[in-house]
Amino acid sequence: MNRPLPSPADIALSDQDFDQLRQTIYSYAGIVIGPEKRWMMRARLQKRVTALQLGSMAEYLTLVRGARGAAERDRFISSLTTNVTSFFRESHHFALLAHTILPALAAKDRKISIWSAGCSSGQEPYSIAMTVLEHQPALAPSVRITASDIDTSILQKARNAIYKPGELTGIGPEQRARYFQPVRGTAHPGELQAGSSLTAMVDFRQINLNAHWQVTEPHDVIFFRNVAIYFDAMTQRSLWRKFHRALRPGGWLLLGHSERVPTDQHDLLCPSGITAYRRPD
Ligand SMILES: C[S@@+](CC[C@H](N)C(=O)[O-])C[C@H]1O[C@@H](n2cnc3c(N)ncnc32)[C@H](O)[C@@H]1O
Incomplete structure (x- = not known):
């Protein structure tokens, strides 16, 4: 029997998952995610957990860190970058x-x-x-x-x-x-x-x-x-x-x-x- 999948709002980000996920993005990309960005991280990664039909943030962390997570790592990084830019910015x-x-x-x-x-x-x-x-x-x-x-x-x-x-x-x-x-x-x-x-x-x-x-x-x-x-x-x-x-x-x-x-x-x-x-x- 298929297990019921949580809705995005029910996918929690525990203190431990938050620490490990921000350690992961830091070690890949050097990007520092401070505590003030916890809700941004949760909102963005909830979408990935749902899209991949996973049951929790902990499962997502295991995937991203694991040998079979190479493809998802790009999406993980993409979810956590800030891409604000404009033409002739700082002219x-x-x-x-x-x-x-x-x-x-x-x-x-x-x-x-x-x-x-x-x-x-x-x-x-x-x-x-x-x-x-x-x-x-x-x-x-x-x-x-x-x-x-x-x-x-x-x-x-x-x-x-x-x-x-x-x-x-x-x-x-x-x-x-x-x-x-x-x-x-x-x-x-x-x-x-x-x-x-x-x-x-x-x-x-x-x-x-x-x-x-x-x-x-x-x-x-x-x-x-x-x-x-x-x-x-x-x-x-x-x-x-x-x-x-x-x-x-x-x-x-x-x-x-x-x-x-x-x-x-x-x-x-x-x-x-x-x-x-x-x-x-
Ligand atoms: C705010 S945008 C800046 C865009 C442009 N340089 C400007 O000033 O408008 C920051 C960009 O840095 C990229 N970035 C973050 N970490 C990076 C890394 N470790 N290596 C390369 N690019 C990175 C992000 O993906 C994002 O597109």
């Missing part, structure tokens, strides 16, 4: 790119490599692409933008490059007309899709910044914005060392408005403007 970095960084790189006459690390649904890398096309169009063939995230579902959305009207804030009518096209046959009026002039400039990859990673060639600019806030100081310190190695001498690291490289690591990444750092030459 001062795009002004810096347009008026300081790109003109200096143009003079070097070589390939230019830009990484959006923690790119979410793609608005950040496509904003970088628009900045290049608007301000240094002749450079566009030399620019490669790598965009990465741990979250495979959000990366799929980034690759599809389809945005609802509410997700298009930050882009004016002229940019919409120039770089986006209407989506044929969509049930959602007003959706636009980024055109090939933008998508051709961006390569998407899944990279877990909390796991082993290394770059094949150093980057000129790394956008790593509004991701470090989810990590603790120890994870951040190790990332500042890795980003130092991933940058060319003189390369730029751009952070979110509440993120900072600590003073004792300024020999690796030297402050150079608002939440902007450079690897010393």
Whole structure:
């Protein structure tokens, strides 16, 4: 006889399950889930327990941690990431790119490599692409933008490059007309899709910044914005060392408005403007 399955509201999150689940996301992704996020975790994982027809959060934990849980681990991570983003978010970095960084790189006459690390649904890398096309169009063939995230579902959305009207804030009518096209046959009026002039400039990859990673060639600019806030100081310190190695001498690291490289690591990444750092030459 099949056992009756609990309704989502009946799936409890005990203190022990909460501690083990947050330890699990911390060890995979470096994401710190504080006690204030317990109800967020419960609400999001209840949906997974129900979808998998499991009986409890403890069964879910066993699945995610077990050898047969590889596929579910991606969904587990996806359930617990925060993907808030927008086009031209923290616009001062795009002004810096347009008026300081790109003109200096143009003079070097070589390939230019830009990484959006923690790119979410793609608005950040496509904003970088628009900045290049608007301000240094002749450079566009030399620019490669790598965009990465741990979250495979959000990366799929980034690759599809389809945005609802509410997700298009930050882009004016002229940019919409120039770089986006209407989506044929969509049930959602007003959706636009980024055109090939933008998508051709961006390569998407899944990279877990909390796991082993290394770059094949150093980057000129790394956008790593509004991701470090989810990590603790120890994870951040190790990332500042890795980003130092991933940058060319003189390369730029751009952070979110509440993120900072600590003073004792300024020999690796030297402050150079608002939440902007450079690897010393
Ligand atoms: C708030 S969004 C930031 C998006 C964009 N950078 C911006 O500033 O608008 C944070 C992103 O970091 C990603 N993330 C969290 N932990 C990560 C990890 N360990 N490795 C790579 N990406 C991670 C999340 O999946 C999410 O898409």
